[in-house]
Amino acid sequence: MPTLLAALLPPILWMAFFLIVYVVEALGCRYALDGGVILALNGAVTVATVAAIVVIAGLAWVRTRRLPPETPGGWLAHLSLLLSGTTLVATLWVGLPLLVVPPCQ
C-alpha cells in the first residue's frame, strides 16, 4: 500500500492544492473585502499554485530515475511520471484564472 500511495502522490497533491485554493478563496472573501485582503488572497493562491507546480515537477524528476520497467516498482514509477504530467497541466490550468478573474466578485 505505501508503494501505491507513493505512485499516487502527484494527483493527491493536486487535490490538496485544489482544496487549499478553494478554501483560501472562500474564507478570504467571507471575512474581508478590502483591497489589501484581496491582494493577500491573490498572493496566497499564487504561492499555492507555484508551490504545487514545484513539488509535482520535483516528484516527476525523481520518477525519471530509471527502475527496471519489468518490475512492479519500475512500472509504478513510470505510471507516476505520467501522472505528474497530467497533474502539472491540471495545476497550471486551475491556477490560470488568477491572471484574469478578480476574486470575491
Place this chain on the structure above:
Amino acid sequence: MTPAALQSAWRRPPGFRALSEVNNVYIGRYFIVTGFVFFLIGGILALLLRLQLAVPDNTLIGPDAYNQIFTMHGTAMMFLVAVPIMEGFAVYLLPQMLGARDLPFPRLSAFGYWCYVLGGVLLYSSFLFGAAPKDGWFMYTPLSLSEFSPEVNADFWLLGITFVEISALTAAVEIVTGVMKTRAPHMRLQDIPILGWYFLVTALMIVAAFPPLLMGDVLLEVERAFGLPYFTAAKGGDPLLWQHLFWIFGHPEVYIIFLPAAGIVSTILPVMVQRPLVGHDWFVLSAVSTGFISFGLWVHHMFTVGIPNLSLSFFSTASMAVAIPSSIQVFGWIATLWGRRPRMTTPMLFILGFLFIFSFGGLTGVMVASVPFDWQVHDTHFVVAHFHYVLIGGMIFPLFAGLYYWMPLHSGRMLSERVGRWVFWLHFIGFNLTFGPMHAAGLLGMPRRVYLYPEELGLGWLNMASTIGAFIMAVGTLVFLIDVARHHRHGRPAGSNPWNAGTLEWAGDTPMQEWGSTSLAPVHSRYPLWDDPTLGARIQAGEFHMATPASGGRETMRTSSLHGYPEQIIVLPGPTWLPLLSALAVGVLVVGGLLKNPWMLAGGGGATLILLARWAWDTDTFPDKAEVDAGHRLILPTYGMGDRSHGWWGMSVSLLADLAAFVGVAFCYYFLWTVSEEWPPPGIEPTGDLGWAGIAAGALILSSIMVQAALVLHKRGHGWAARVLLPLGAFAGLSWAVIEGAVVYGAWPDPTVHAYPAMAWTVIGYGLVHMAVALLMAKMVSLRAWLGLVTVERSQMFDLTALFWHATTAFGLIGAATVHLFPLVI
C-alpha cells in the same frame, strides 16, 4: 479428486435454498438482471415523460404525477441501473479475468445484492402508495424539507437510496480487495487486465464519493424526522449545504458510471481488431487521473447559486482539465483501430456508436463547463441533451456491447448478429432523434422539469421528434429482450473462446463453470490466451494450481498486491442465509424509519446487530489443515493475518469510506461556519464544559493506548491481554462516550433550536456511534479470547478491532476539537 470435487464444492443449493448462494458467478448475474429490470421500468417512465411532452399544452399527465415520474426516472437510472449493473459486471467477470475462483468476500457481495434489491423495491413500491419521490433526483433542499414536502415521498427516496448506497460500498470494498489480493499466481500489477484497473479506480471513487451523500441523506432524514436544522436558513442552516454534499458525490458519480464502461470498451475493442490495446499505460493513467480530477468538478453543477467568480473559475478549469484524460482514451481507442479492419460485430457497432455519441456529449460538456454559457442554458433541455449523450452514450452503449460480448459466458450461446444490427441501429437512430433535437429545444428556451409548454414557443415539432426517437429506442430494447429469450434455446453454440479473446475469462468452455477456472495458471502478461493459445485447454485439463480443492471446499488464492506471489489459500464460505437475513434486518430498520415505528426500528436494529455479530464470529476460522498443497509443490497456509491479509485490506478500504463520511460531516460544520453571520450564534453556549471535555479526551486517548498495548502483549504470547487489558481499554472508551455525551447534552440540551447545536451533536455523535460499534467488537474479541478462539497465531479479529478502535479515537478527538476548541480560535 477430479473436477467432480470442484463441482460438488461449488454447486448451488437446489430449490428455495438457492437464495442462500454467495458464488460470484450467480451474484454477478443477479446484479445485472435485476439492474436490467430496473432499467426497463426506468425506461417506461421515460416514455411516459416523452408522451406528456410530445405536444404543447398536453393534458395526459398532471404536474404532480409528472414530478414523481421524472424524479423516479432519474433516480432509478443513476442509482438502480448505472452503478449496480457495472458492479454486477465486476462481481461476475473480475475473478475469472484475474485468474481467481471468486472474490475474497462472497458473503459481502451477496449482502450488497440483497440490500440493492430491497432498496430498489422500496423505491419503486412508492408508486403503489401514490407517494413516489417528486423533488427531483437530487432532492434539493428546501423543497425536500418537511415544511414543503410533508408527505413520505422524500423519505422513500432518502431511505431507499441509503440502502442502495450501502450496496455500492460493499461492492467497492470487495472489488478493491479482489483486484489487489486475489489474482492469478504471479500476475504483477502491470499485468492486471485493463478492465481490472478501471474497476479498481471506480471502486476507490465509490469509497470516496458515496459516503458524503450517505451522510447527507442521514442529515436530511434527521432534519425531516427530528427537526435538527442543518438545511433551514432561518435557524442557521443552509440549503446550499445539501447541494454541496449531493454534488461532491454527484459529479464523481458520472465518472463512476463512465469508467467501467470505458473499461468494457478497452477490453472489447482490442479483441475486435485482434491486437493489444495501444498505450495500455496511458489508459491506466487516464483512469487514475479522471478519478482524481473528477473530485474537483462538483461546483460546476452550482454555477448559478452565487459563489464568487474566482471559485467558479477553479471548478470551471478543472471541468475542462478532465477532458484531457478522457481524450487520451479516445485517441488510444482510435490508435488501436488504426490500420486494422475491425470485425463489424454487434459489440463493435455499439462501441463505434459509443465513440460518436460520447465524444459529442464530451464536446457539449466543455461548452457547459464555461460559466457564462452555463448561465444561459442552465435548467434547459440543452443540459438534458448533454448529460444523456454522456450517460447513455458513455454507459448504455458500452453496456449493450458488453452484454453481446460476454453473453456466451452466461448461456453458452451467441446472440444473433442479424438481430443485433437491428438492435444497434434502432438504438443509435432512436437515441440521436430523441436527444439531438433537445439541444436546439434547450437553446430556444425549453425548460427542464416542466410538465407542459405553450404552443407559442414553437417547440412542438422538436419535442415530437424526441418522443418518436424515444419510442424507436424502446423498440430496440424490446427486440434485444426477444433475442435474449430466443437465444437461450436457438442461439448458435459458442464453444470455447468464440471471439478469440486474450483474457482469462475465456479460458474455459462456455457457459462458464460455477468454479471458474479448473486450475489457476501462473500469468505473466495482459493477454495470456494470445501469448499461449493452448493455455485455455491446459487450464481446463487441470494442469496448474488448485485443480484439486486443497481444503476440500470453496477456495481461492491470495496473492501479494504488487508481484502476485502466492501467499495463502483463502477458504471461502459456501451458501449461507446470513447475507439475505442481514439485508432483511436492515430493511426492517429502514422501513421502521419510513413509518416512524419505534418497534420496527428497535427490532430491525437489534436483529441487524445480532446477525452481523454472528457473521463476524467466523473471522478467525480454524480450517482442518494449517497448510495445504496447492499443486506443483506449492504449499500455502490456509490462514493469514496482518497487513498482507485480505481481511486487513477489507477493513482498511472500509475505514477509507468511513473517513470520507467523517470528512463529509466535518465539511458540514465548517461550511455552516463560513456562511453564518455569527458562529457561535449569540445566546447559545459556545463550547460546553472544557474541563470535562478534556477529561473525556484523556480517557479516549488512554483507551487507544490500552487497546494497542493489549494487542502488542497478545502477539507476544500474553493471553491475558485480550481477556483483561482489552476490556479495561474498552471501559476507558465507554467512559469517554458517557462523559462526552454528558458534556454535549449539558451544553446543548435541545439541538433543534439552531444549526450550531445540531452540528455539535452530529460531529460528536459520529464518534459515539463508532464507539458503540468498537465496544461491540472489543467485547467479541474478549469473549472469544476467554473461549480460547483467539490465539496468538489466529487473532485477525483483534488486529481489525484495534484498527477500528484507533479510527474511532481519531474521529472522536477531531470531533471534540472541532466542537469544543474551534469556537475559541475564530
